[in-house]
Structures are given as structure tokens and as C-alpha cells.
Amino acid sequence: xxxxxxxxxxxxxxxxxxxxxxxxxxxxxxxxxxxxxxxxxxxxxxxxxxxxxxxxxxxxxxxxxxxxxxxxxxxxxxxxxxxxxxxxxxxxxxxxxxxxxxxxxxxxxxxxxxxxxxxxxxxxxxxxxxxxxxxxxxxxxxxxxxxxxxxxxxxxxxxxxxxxxxxxxxxxxxxxxxxxxxxx
Numbered sequence: 734x735x736x737x738x739x740x741x742x743x744x745x746x747x748x749x750x751x752x753x754x755x756x757x758x759x760x761x762x763x764x765x766x767x768x769x770x771x772x773x774x775x776x777x778x779x780x781x782x783x784x785x786x787x788x789x790x791x792x793x794x795x796x797x798x799x800x801x802x803x804x805x806x807x808x809x810x811x812x813x814x815x816x817x818x819x820x821x822x823x824x825x826x827x828x829x830x831x832x833x834x835x836x837x838x839x840x841x842x843x844x845x846x847x848x849x850x851x852x853x854x855x856x857x858x859x860x861x862x863x864x865x866x867x868x869x870x871x872x873x874x875x876x877x878x879x880x881x882x883x884x885x886x887x888x889x890x891x892x893x894x895x896x897x898x899x900x901x902x903x904x905x906x907x908x909x910x911x912x913x914x915x916x917x
Contacts, residue, residue: 793862796862796865796866799865800860800861800862800865803860803873804860805901805905806873806881806883806900806901807857807860807871807883808860809897809901809908809909810857810883810885810895811856811857813826813895813911813914814854814856814857814885814893814895815856815857817847817850817851817854817893817914817916818851818854818856819851820844820847820848820851823843823844823847824840824844826911827840827843827844828840829908829911830910830911830912832898832910832911832912832913833911833912833913833914835913836913836914846916850891850916853889853890853891854890854891854893854916855887855889855890857885857887857893870884870885870886870892871883871884871885871886872884872885875900879899880896880897880898880899880912881896881897881898881899881900881901881909882894882895882896882897883895883897891916891917892916892917893914893915893916894913894914894915894916894917895911895913895914896911896912896913896914897909897910897911897912898910898911898912
């Protein structure tokens with residue numbers, strides 16, 4: 734019998750086919766979690782295998798990468814330390830870096846402070862794996878897009894900390910401004 738209403742009271746509506754949305758989301762998260770776990774486990778197995786078969790070679794490769802990244806900063810630091818070891822070097826360093834006047838208002842003040850540490854200040858060594866792993870402490874701290882601080886604590890003699898105005902950019906040559914020097 735025909736009815737003039739379009740409402741059929743819910744009868745004859747198609748049923749939804751497939752999984753509900755919450756099940757699809759849960760399944761997707763589960764797949765991502767399994768892939769992440771497999772990647773981590775695979776990476777750990779690979780590194781463990783490399784360490785087991787050639788512990789020295791893997792360690793040297795990692796140290797080589799670290800040294801290559803640190804070398805430009807360390808070379809600038811070594812140059813400052815060498816300048817600090819002589820009176821002429823200290824004069825040139827003070828003249829080229831006006832920010833040192835915040836700590837030592839006059840060049841004479843800087844030279845007087847330098848005379849106190851110059852007799853005991855050793856030359857900074859070449860950057861090698863032995864220096865990084867030895868008893869000499871090297872700390873390099875970089876602020877994102879800002880200052881670069883390097884601190885070296887030799888076996889004998891005072892520790893030296895130098896703060897540059899910025900980190901060395903790849904392929905960059907030339908001096909950077911020295912903002913602060915601390916010798917203890």
C-alpha cells in the first residue's frame with residue numbers, strides 16, 4: 734500500500750559496511766608503533782653487530798666524525814691560547830677584540846692579568862681522539878645562532894675558557910670576535 738510520506742520509519746536504510754572510525758585509527762596507530770619498534774630493534778642489532786665485529790673501527794669512525802666537526806672551533810681556540818702565552822700576542826688579541834674591555838677596561842689591566850697566568854699556561858694540543866678521551870677536559874657549548882664557548886682544562890696549568898661571538902660557519906675563513914676570556 735502506498736503512503737504519501739517519504740519517511741519509511743528507518744526501515745530499508747542501508748547498513749554501514751566496514752570498520753568504525755575508532756577501529757581504523759587504532760589500527761593505524763598500531764601499525765606505526767610496530768614500524769617504530771622494528772626500526773629501533775633493527776638499528777640496535779646493526780650497531781651491536783658492528784661493535785661486536787669491529788669495536789675499534791666503529792669507535793674510530795665516530796671519533797673521526799666528532800673531531801671533524803670540532804676542528805674549526807678548536808683551531809680558533811688554539812690560536813687564542815697561543816696569543817695568551819706572549820705579551821705581543823696579548824696586545825694583538827686585546828686590540829682586535831674590543832669586547833674584552835668589559836672585563837679589562839684598559840690594555841694594561843689585560844696585560845697584568847696575562848702576566849699572572851703566562852708562566853703556567855701550556856700550548857693547546859692538536860685535536861686527537863686521545864685528547865678527547867684523556868684526562869684533559871674539553872667542553873664546547875654553542876647557543877643556537879649565537880655565542881660559542883670553548884673550555885679546556887689541561888693536565889697541568891690553568892684552565893682556559895674562550896667565548897666567541899658565533900660558531901664557525903662551514904667554509905668560513907677569517908677571525909671571529911672574542912667576547913670573553915677566563916683563565917683559572
